[in-house]
Amino acid sequence: MVYSYYPGCTLKNTAKELDECGRISAEALGFTLEEITDWQCCGGQYTSGKDEIVTKLSSVRALDDAKKSEQDLVTLCSACYNVIKQTNNAMIEDSDMQMKVNNYLKLDEPYKGETSVYHFLEVLRDKVGFDKVKEAVKAPLKGKKVGAYYGCLLLRPGKVLQFDDPENPKIMEDFIKALGGTPVIYNMRNECCGGYTILEDTDAAGRNTSKILLNAEDMGADFLITACPLCQYNLMQNSLSEKTPIYYFTELLAHALGLREKECFK
Amino acid sequence: MQKIGVFVCHCGTNISATVDVKKVAETLGKEPGVVYSTDYQFMCSSSGQNLVIDKIKELGLTGVVICSCSPRMHEKTFRKAADKAGLNSFLLEMANIREQDAWVHKNREEATLKAVALARAAVAKVHLNTPLTPGSSDVNKRALVIGGGIAGMQAALDIADAGFKVDIVEREATIGGTMTQIDKTFPTLDCASCILTPKMVDCEQHENISLVTKSEVDTIEGYVGNFTVKIKHKAKYVDPDKCTGCGLCIQKCPSKKVPDPFNLNLAPHTAINITFPQAVPLVATIDADNCLMIQKGKCGLCATVCPADAINYEDKDSIEEKKYGAIIVSTGFKPISLHNFDEYAYDNSPNVVTSLEYERLMSATGPGKGTVLRPSDGKHPKTIVFQQCVGSRDTSGRGKTYCSGICCMYTAKHAMLTREKYPDTDVYVFYTDVRSPGKGFDEFYRRAVEKYHVHYIKGAIGKVVPMSNGNLQIQASDLLMNEQLHIEADLLVLAAAMEPDKSAKPLAQKLTASMDNDDWFTESHPKLRPVESPTAGVFLAGACQGPKDIPQTVAQAGAAASKAIGLLIKDKLQGNPCVAHSDENMCNGCSQCANVCPYGAITYEEKDFRMPDRTTLVRRVASVNPAVCQGCGACTVVCPSGAMDLFGFSNKQILAEVDALCL
Ligand SMILES: Cc1cc2nc3c(=O)[nH]c(=O)nc-3n(C[C@H](O)[C@H](O)[C@H](O)COP(=O)(O)OP(=O)(O)OC[C@H]3O[C@@H](n4cnc5c(N)ncnc54)[C@H](O)[C@@H]3O)c2cc1C
Numbered sequence: 001m002v003y004s005y006y007p008g009c010t011l012k013n014t015a016k017e018l019d020e021c022g023r024i025s026a027e028a029l030g031f032t033l034e035e036i037t038d039w040q041c042c043g044g045q046y047t048s049g050k051d052e053i054v055t056k057l058s059s060v061r062a063l064d065d066a067k068k069s070e071q072d073l074v075t076l077c078s079a080c081y082n083v084i085k086q087t088n089n090a091m092i093e094d095s096d097m098q099m100k101v102n103n104y105l106k107l108d109e110p111y112k113g114e115t116s117v118y119h120f121l122e123v124l125r126d127k128v129g130f131d132k133v134k135e136a137v138k139a140p141l142k143g144k145k146v147g148a149y150y151g152c153l154l155l156r157p158g159k160v161l162q163f164d165d166p167e168n169p170k171i172m173e174d175f176i177k178a179l180g181g182t183p184v185i186y187n188m189r190n191e192c193c194g195g196y197t198i199l200e201d202t203d204a205a206g207r208n209t210s211k212i213l214l215n216a217e218d219m220g221a222d223f224l225i226t227a228c229p230l231c232q233y234n235l236m237q238n239s240l241s242e243k244t245p246i247y248y249f250t251e252l253l254a255h256a257l258g259l260r261e262k263e264c265f266k
Numbered sequence: 267m268q269k270i271g272v273f274v275c276h277c278g279t280n281i282s283a284t285v286d287v288k289k290v291a292e293t294l295g296k297e298p299g300v301v302y303s304t305d306y307q308f309m310c311s312s313s314g315q316n317l318v319i320d321k322i323k324e325l326g327l328t329g330v331v332i333c334s335c336s337p338r339m340h341e342k343t344f345r346k347a348a349d350k351a352g353l354n355s356f357l358l359e360m361a362n363i364r365e366q367d368a369w370v371h372k373n374r375e376e377a378t379l380k381a382v383a384l385a386r387a388a389v390a391k392v393h394l395n396t397p398l399t400p401g402s403s404d405v406n407k408r409a410l411v412i413g414g415g416i417a418g419m420q421a422a423l424d425i426a427d428a429g430f431k432v433d434i435v436e437r438e439a440t441i442g443g444t445m446t447q448i449d450k451t452f453p454t455l456d457c458a459s460c461i462l463t464p465k466m467v468d469c470e471q472h473e474n475i476s477l478v479t480k481s482e483v484d485t486i487e488g489y490v491g492n493f494t495v496k497i498k499h500k501a502k503y504v505d506p507d508k509c510t511g512c513g514l515c516i517q518k519c520p521s522k523k524v525p526d527p528f529n530l531n532l533a534p535h536t537a538i539n540i541t542f543p544q545a546v547p548l549v550a551t552i553d554a555d556n557c558l559m560i561q562k563g564k565c566g567l568c569a570t571v572c573p574a575d576a577i578n579y580e581d582k583d584s585i586e587e588k589k590y591g592a593i594i595v596s597t598g599f600k601p602i603s604l605h606n607f608d609e610y611a612y613d614n615s616p617n618v619v620t621s622l623e624y625e626r627l628m629s630a631t632g633p634g635k636g637t638v639l640r641p642s643d644g645k646h647p648k649t650i651v652f653q654q655c656v657g658s659r660d661t662s663g664r665g666k667t668y669c670s671g672i673c674c675m676y677t678a679k680h681a682m683l684t685r686e687k688y689p690d691t692d693v694y695v696f697y698t699d700v701r702s703p704g705k706g707f708d709e710f711y712r713r714a715v716e717k718y719h720v721h722y723i724k725g726a727i728g729k730v731v732p733m734s735n736g737n738l739q740i741q742a743s744d745l746l747m748n749e750q751l752h753i754e755a756d757l758l759v760l761a762a763a764m765e766p767d768k769s770a771k772p773l774a775q776k777l778t779a780s781m782d783n784d785d786w787f788t789e790s791h792p793k794l795r796p797v798e799s800p801t802a803g804v805f806l807a808g809a810c811q812g813p814k815d816i817p818q819t820v821a822q823a824g825a826a827a828s829k830a831i832g833l834l835i836k837d838k839l840q841g842n843p844c845v846a847h848s849d850e851n852m853c854n855g856c857s858q859c860a861n862v863c864p865y866g867a868i869t870y871e872e873k874d875f876r877m878p879d880r881t882t883l884v885r886r887v888a889s890v891n892p893a894v895c896q897g898c899g900a901c902t903v904v905c906p907s908g909a910m911d912l913f914g915f916s917n918k919q920i921l922a923e924v925d926a927l928c929l
Contacts, residue, residue: 191729
């Protein structure tokens with residue numbers, strides 16, 4: 001199976017691990033991430049600007065590209081997933097938006113939300129199946145207590161993303177189980193990391209991340225995994241004494257599949 | 267030749283203030299077939315009725331039209347008067363010139379014209395009316411009560427005391443319902459068992475009551491006075507006639523980790539069990555899914571130790587058919603599942619419980635034997651937080667839009683009982699509004715705040731974070747102070763919205779009784795017929811009709827019983843002659859009528875028809891059971907061939923009325 005892959009800007013810079021481990025794991029699990037040519041920023045910074053047309057354009061270009069290749073679109077970054085899926089939904093439900101965007105883009109054929117958008121984790125759950133992932137594991141994470149950190153962008157708005165139960169998600173826990181680890185459920189796992197407030201009010205973001213990390217630690221997590229580069233950055237900033245390190249979920253996957261060994265997961 | 271009399275009522279000034287009644291009478295007097303027309307101040311008074319009687323006799327009237335109020339108000343009155351005068355009562359019609367005219371119009375001229383039109387329509391109909399005679403059917407003098415909670419028990423006791431036989435069909439092994447799980451009851455704080463168990467025993471000992479436990483209604487056929495019901499008895503694996511309830515089997519049963527629904531899975535019980543010590547009937551039953559002998563053929567200890575030889579591993583479900591005259595539905599309610607409310611971490615911490623679970627934690631027959639202990643570690647909780655309205659008054663689509671009615675009061679009860687028993691415990695209650703309109707209810711709630719110093723906070727919990735030591739970090743908003751609160755609690759109690767029992771919907775279909783959008787049984791009239799279902803002979807008691815506390819439940823059960831007694835005491839029931847009938851020669855057997863009939867009154871039969879060429883043709887034709895038909899007319903509307911018609915409201919009569927109105 002081949003998917004149109006939208007990496008996003010961070011995955012080409014600070015979050016290279018998230019990208020590379022995702023691609024090689026995909027191959028090992030029997031699917032290919034084919035990078036969309038000429039993709040541009042998803043518009044990640046402007047998600048809350050609902051009535052803004054220009055910020056939607058680059059997402060729709062990527063979506064239209066996938067449509068032309070008759071492939072589903074897959075992302076690894078939570079923020080890109082959130083923006084592209086919400087944009088796609090707006091292109092289906094908001095006829096005004098649809099008209100304006102198409103007027104700007106002047107595509108050969110107007111785009112009306114035909115492409116399906118998936119996060120990599122959804123591909124593992126719904127297309128590959130966690131049981132198949134489990135079969136492919138070569139280095140199971142025996143005895144590792146892993147906390148999943150979801151943040152907000154993967155889960156909300158729940159009605160649009162339909163990714164998992166936003167209050168009590170379990171997809172990453174099932175992922176951890178498939179890799180042979182023990183998931184640690186801590187209820188701060190879907191709370192906000194502070195997002196971009198870290199630029200403006202570092203303390204406010206710090207208070208949030210401390211609460212998250214303390215809760216994960218208290219419930220016994222050895223380390224955390226996430227799908228979001230911004231969450232990872234914010235949590236690392238506050239990871240006092242590196243007691244609870246935080247990794248990308250694809251790093252864990254690539255390790256368990258025997259593709260890229262990492263000391264800390266042994 | 268018809269001789270029709272028209273009587274126009276003033277209704278004091280109710281009608282005559284807006285309608286020129288003299289003119290109506292005068293105009294109608296000129297209608298063909300009308301031989302007498304007059305107006306009168308109060309037609310429903312005895313002198314008004316006598317006027318009708320006298321004129322029928324004097325002039326030999328063949329039809330009567332009364333222009334007055336709605337037929338719902340006085341049709342019976344005037345039809346009785348016609349009967350007295352020797353005129354078949356179905357030859358009398360009413361024209362509603364009050365509710366449908368005088369009360370809704372201001373312009374006298376227009377209202378008078380409308381009154382004339384309505385009266386003309388009635389006259390046109392009377393021209394085509396035929397005498398009708400209601401049939402009658404016998405009444406089976408036995409009542410069925412479905413659901414043996416406090417509602418079903420109270421209704422059964424009242425009916426039984428009036429001298430009629432009653433069967434209580436209860437799904438569980440014991441009667442008693444939700445009240446068996448409750449510790450103490452608001453507003454008087456008497457113990458639930460102390461007021462409930464004597465009633466349970468009364469039911470068991472009453473010579474007119476039979477308890478049919480571990481059973482459900484399978485099918486229901488028939489009609490008011492004459493229901494045929496198939497009851498499904500589920501296998502108990504213990505002969506209830508032999509079992510003495512000694513409990514030896516329970517002591518010896520090796521399957522000790524079986525989930526106990528009575529204790530809401532807060533503690534396990536054994537595979538063979540008695541629900542609780544005061545259960546009625548006091549007999550053991552086996553949970554087959556968890557019995558080693560039934561599942562694996564190994565064990566058989568209970569049969570070995572049973573001194574009464576009551577165990578029967580081969581027991582099977584069975585069906586019994588019985589006849590009843592009246593049915594009372596009392597299937598009660600249940601708290602909703604909290605699956606959609608994960609912000610409270612119900613699934614992620616054993617120390618987050620529902621209010622019903624809290625009743626079990628407090629109860630002397632519960633897992634703590636009357637001492638409130640935290641489920642996670644058995645410690646005594648020091649800080650307990652209550653959240654009201656979990657899923658009630660919820661317009662987000664996750665819960666129910668209605669107020670569940672009882673939660674404010676039982677939460678005040680829980681808070682008060684906790685503070686009374688454990689004065690060292692801090693108790694918080696998050697509320698939306700406190701609703702306490704019952705007798706003594708507001709005083710009760712205020713006592714919780716003022717005397718027991720429960721912290722009542724208007725607001726809600728937004729996030730619950732369970733910690734490794736079992737404590738809960740609770741983040742909440744105080745809306746009056748406009749503050750964020752952070753509370754570290756030992757226990758969180760959620761007042762879950764109430765919903766009808768899951769079995770209510772399929773049961774309503776079997777009964778052809780109606781339900782509202784939330785699956786509560788609906789009453790025939792929300793004010794004037796609150797305990798009757800729209801289906802004749804089916805009555806409603808207790809929380810199956812909407813959330814209720816015990817006083818409301820018991821009052822409604824008594825009312826339902828008195829309605830049932832009113833039915834059972836009759837030997838014969840007069841039917842409604844205005845029922846549907848099908849012209850076999852026109853019926854093409856399409857089944858559309860049967861599909862729309864809400865009462866299941868239409869069946870099909872294969873019939874022989876002699877053809878003009880002397881051959882015989884077998885055709886499938888509709889036939890209406892007049893005892894079941896309620897005369898709603900839905901079938902006559904869908905019938906494509908015009909074969910279906912309604913006595914008293916025939917297609918011809920209706921068209922004549924329409925013609926009179928429009929032409
Ligand atoms: C947590 C909590 C605390 C409460 N505290 C108080 C209080 O302090 N004071 C007060 O006044 N009220 C209190 N109530 C309310 C009280 O429980 C109800 O008023 C009462 O139980 C209603 O009685 P019922 O018979 O209508 O329904 P239920 O008690 O629910 O009984 C229904 C019965 O029908 C049976 N049944 C259901 N479906 C079928 C079927 N298809 N076939 C056969 N049987 C069936 C059930 O097994 C059950 O036995 C409380 C309720 C809750 C949830």
